[in-house]
Amino acid sequence: xxxxxxxxxxxxxxxxxxxxxxxxxxxxxxxxxxxxxxxxxxxxxxxxxxxxxxxxxxxxxxxxxxxxxxxxxxxxxxxxxxxxxxxxxxxxxxxxxxxxxxxxxxxxxxxxxxxxxxxxxxxxxxxxxxxxxxxxxxxxxxxxxxxxxxxxxxxxxxxxxxxxxxxxxxxxxxxxxxxxxxxxxxxxxxxxxxxxxxxxxxxxxxxxxxxxxxxxxxxxxxxxxxxxxxxxxxxxxxxxxxxxxxxxxxxxxxxxxxxxxxxxxxxxxxxxxxxxxxxxxxxxxxxxxxxxxxxxxxxxxxxxxxxxxxxxxxxxxxxxxxxxxxxxxxxxxxxxxxxxxxxxxxxxxxxxxxxxx
Numbered sequence: 001x002x003x004x005x006x007x008x009x010x011x012x013x014x015x016x017x018x019x020x021x022x023x024x025x026x027x028x029x030x031x032x033x034x035x036x037x038x039x040x041x042x043x044x045x046x047x048x049x050x051x052x053x054x055x056x057x058x059x060x061x062x063x064x065x066x067x068x069x070x071x072x073x074x075x076x077x078x079x080x081x082x083x084x085x086x087x088x089x090x091x092x093x094x095x096x097x098x099x100x101x102x103x104x105x106x107x108x109x110x111x112x113x114x115x116x117x118x119x120x121x122x123x124x125x126x127x128x129x130x131x132x133x134x135x136x137x138x139x140x141x142x143x144x145x146x147x148x149x150x151x152x153x154x155x156x157x158x159x160x161x162x163x164x165x166x167x168x169x170x171x172x173x174x175x176x177x178x179x180x181x182x183x184x185x186x187x188x189x190x191x192x193x194x195x196x197x198x199x200x201x202x203x204x205x206x207x208x209x210x211x212x213x214x215x216x217x218x219x220x221x222x223x224x225x226x227x228x229x230x231x232x233x234x235x236x237x238x239x240x241x242x243x244x245x246x247x248x249x250x251x252x253x254x255x256x257x258x259x260x261x262x263x264x265x266x267x268x269x270x271x272x273x274x275x276x277x278x279x280x281x282x283x284x285x286x287x288x289x290x291x292x293x294x295x296x297x298x299x300x301x302x303x304x305x306x307x308x309x310x311x312x313x314x315x316x317x318x319x320x321x322x323x324x325x326x327x328x329x330x331x332x333x334x335x336x337x338x339x340x341x342x343x344x345x346x347x348x349x350x351x352x353x354x355x356x357x
Contacts (some may be wrong), residue, residue: 037173086142
């Protein structure tokens with residue numbers, strides 16, 4: 001029995017939910033990554049072009065704010081998901097992402113309204129940060145509850161595959177943007193907003209997960225009886241009615257905390273720092289920077305796809321532990337390696353190694 005046969009055994013509504021969530025995540029991450037991969041062109045439009053230090057600082061802040069606010073987004077949309085519904089969370093996050101793209105497409109540049117343009121852009125990027133974590137976690141929680149058996153692991157992991165695929169398409173759009181004209185950047189974000197709206201509408205077809213509906217029903221009855229012990233028990237059981245082991249809860253918390261810091265750091269190093277290094281120190285053009293990043297995203301997509309398929313046969317926790325070990329090894333050699341890069345190909349190898357760790 002393989003992945004394909006197990007997937008075909010899913011009910012039609014389960015297959016539809018998987019497809020809608022994968023496609024929605026893909027569309028949302030196209031929107032999220034559009035600005036990041038086009039920033040090499042757009043920073044001078046929204047940040048002080050004559051003040052290089054301020055321009056660099058504000059551009060970095062606009063990037064970082066997206067990841068800094070992710071934990072807050074996880075708390076907000078986690079509460080919505082637990083109290084209102086998984087489906088509601090997913091629809092709201094998709095709608096807010098489309099709104100953020102629409103706002104960027106309509107935003108006046110620095111030459112029109114000055115520093116106000118800068119802070120408005122940073123606020124929009126903050127909104128994207130809040131919704132991005134709610135989106136991907138909401139989709140993963142929904143599928144965790146909706147799909148049972150071993151097939152659950154690759155199905156849930158596929159959400160990350162489609163998130164990376166969204167980034168791949170976003171940087172592909174940025175590359176085409178360098179060919180067909182930089183002055184048409186607003187059209188890209190208008191298109192991104194329209195795509196996200198379609199994704200939001202499609203997700204209204206989702207049904208609330210049976211696990212969530214069952215939990216809400218049991219909580220309602222327990223609350224009516226004012227049985228605090230029963231309420232606590234309901235909130236801490238799994239599908240097999242077993243209490244979640246404290247060790248597994250701690251491991252999950254620790255790994256997610258590490259990934260929360262490691263992921264953004266690796267992303268910044270791979271795409272933003274190395275992109276600027278290629279442009280400023282190795283003489284690469286913006287077009288070359290985007291094309292090289294396109295190669296790196298493709299390698300990342302292959303890596304995530306392999307991990308997703310492997311999760312059907314290998315415990316996902318073991319895969320995560322292996323990735324953490326790779327990251328720690330990479331960190332040890334990173335400063336020396338980075339200080340000795342002198343060619344564009346050498347930088348590409350470094351970027352691919354970084355993203356794979």
